[in-house]
Amino acid sequence: MKNNRICELLSIKYPVLQAPMSWITDAGLAASVSNAGGLGIIGPNSGAQSVTTDVTETGERLRSEIKKAKSLTDKPFGVNILSYEGDRFQFSDQCVKVILEEGIAVAAICGDYPEKYAKQLKDAGIKQIFRALPSNNVEVAKRAEQAGMEAFIAAGLEGGGHIGLDRITTFVLIPQVVDAIRIPVIAGGGIVDGRGMVAAIALGAEGIYLGTRFIATKECPAHSTYKQAILDAIDTSSVTFTSMVGLCRALKTPPVEHFVQMELNGTATEEEMVMLHRHETRPWLEGDWSTTVFPVGACAGMIKEIKSASEVVNSIVKEADEIMKNMCIQDFG
Ligand SMILES: Cc1cc2nc3c(=O)[nH]c(=O)nc-3n(C[C@H](O)[C@H](O)[C@H](O)COP(=O)(O)O)c2cc1C
Structure with missing residues (x-):
């Protein structure tokens, strides 16, 4: 698999990103994905055993996961930050403060307010990738680019967790977003294997963003x-x-x-x-x-085996490479 703009931007070997999934994407899982050459992303409250409504405590929990991830990998990893309009996100303000103090490679921002932390993070040299919610469409992709986001995650209706209100499927969203913006596009929602990766790349995406596939891994703390x-x-x-x-x-x-x-x-x-x-x-x-x-x-119906995080990353890349090689020797003419 050749280097592309996502590999260069995030300093990773393979453009395979483990999507943040709140509590169950902790330092152990994220570091394993990063060690395998992809990008692991720590989710909000990961590593926690209980809910807290304390803002400082939320930041300190994140600090301890970041420190743990750093002890497990010397590769880049990301942290998920929620960024919504309005003032109810004092938790995110605290988490951004912590990531600026600790220094991390990538902020995976999710919400409707890409401008909110853009300058602070850019000044600190933290790369910013953005998944728009509650709508994920061409208009918000353009806004994210304008706001200085360095990659846009086009995530469609197939995805797990919170998804776009427009109900656009991943595989029709990707090409429309790719045609509308210049920053690289990462495809998310419904991808579990090399076939999905090749399909996303064929439509113009330069990386993939997988949640459900990584729940079914040995490292994921889910029950x-x-x-x-x-x-x-x-x-x-x-x-x-x-x-x-x-x-x-x-x-x-x-x-x-x-x-x-x-x-x-x-x-x-x-x-x-x-x-x-x-x-x-x-x-x-x-x-x-x-x-x-x-x-x-x-995509849950396509997952048949619990693997290690590195097996997931490596098998996807291997399968994608094989498919692309076979495609090159096929001729429709
Ligand atoms: C269990 C679960 C929890 C999630 N929690 C978060 C979260 O905390 N933050 C976030 O930005 N996205 C969250 N998501 C969405 C994922 O980051 C990602 O967009 C989605 O999993 C991609 O679709 P896939 O599951 O089909 O791969 C969650 C998804 C799942 C399945």
């Missing part, structure tokens, strides 16, 4: 029940529904199915939505379906 549900998943095992930040895709667990049914009937209440999105760490770490949602992408 074995969560991982097993991914191995057991079929094409219809995930579903989208309204969330507090737009749309969400998650496993069809009994509470999610119940909520989706009530949404269809027009009887879903905000309290139920809040209950579904409490986002506590324990259910994801302890596998209790009853208390929250378990996000996965529509």
Whole structure:
């Protein structure tokens, strides 16, 4: 696999990024991906065992994960920062303060406000890649470029967790974004293997951003029940529904199915939505379906094996290289 603009920008060997997934993308997983030549990204509150509403404590938890990641890898890794309009993100302000103090390679910013930390991070030499939420479309990609983001993550409807309200699928979003901006595009949502990587590259993306595939790894701290549900998943095992930040895709667990049914009937209440999105760490770490949602992408049905993070990175790159070589000897003329 040849170096491209994403490899150069992020100083990585392979343009394979492990997407941040809150509690379950900790320093251990991120460092393993970076050691394998991709880019690991630490999620918000990763490494935590409980929710905190304390802003300073949130920053200190992040500091300790950053220090841990640095002890596990000398390669670049990223940290996820949420950046939304409004003043409810004092947690993000604190996390940005910590990453500026600690010094990291990449900020993977997610939200609707790419301008918010752009100057501070640029002045500190931290690379900025941006995934737009609650909408991910051409217009916001142009805004991100204008704001100084160095790569845009085009993430579509197939993805796990919070996804774009426009419901544009990854594979029609990529080429439209590629045609509209000059910064490199990273494809996210629904990609698990070399086939997906080649498809994304064929459409003009220069990197891939994988969440669900990395849950089913040895290093991911998610509970074995969560991982097993991914191995057991079929094409219809995930579903989208309204969330507090737009749309969400998650496993069809009994509470999610119940909520989706009530949404269809027009009887879903905000309290139920809040209950579904409490986002506590324990259910994801302890596998209790009853208390929250378990996000996965529509690609879960393609994952059949728990691998190490380095096996995931290497097998994707190897498969992509083989497919591209075979494509070069095919001729449609
Ligand atoms: C369990 C889970 C938790 C997630 N948490 C976050 C998060 O904390 N921050 C974020 O920016 N994106 C989050 N996402 C979205 C991912 O970063 C990424 O966009 C998505 O997983 C890509 O789709 P895929 O799962 O089909 O690979 C989460 C996704 C999942 C599956």
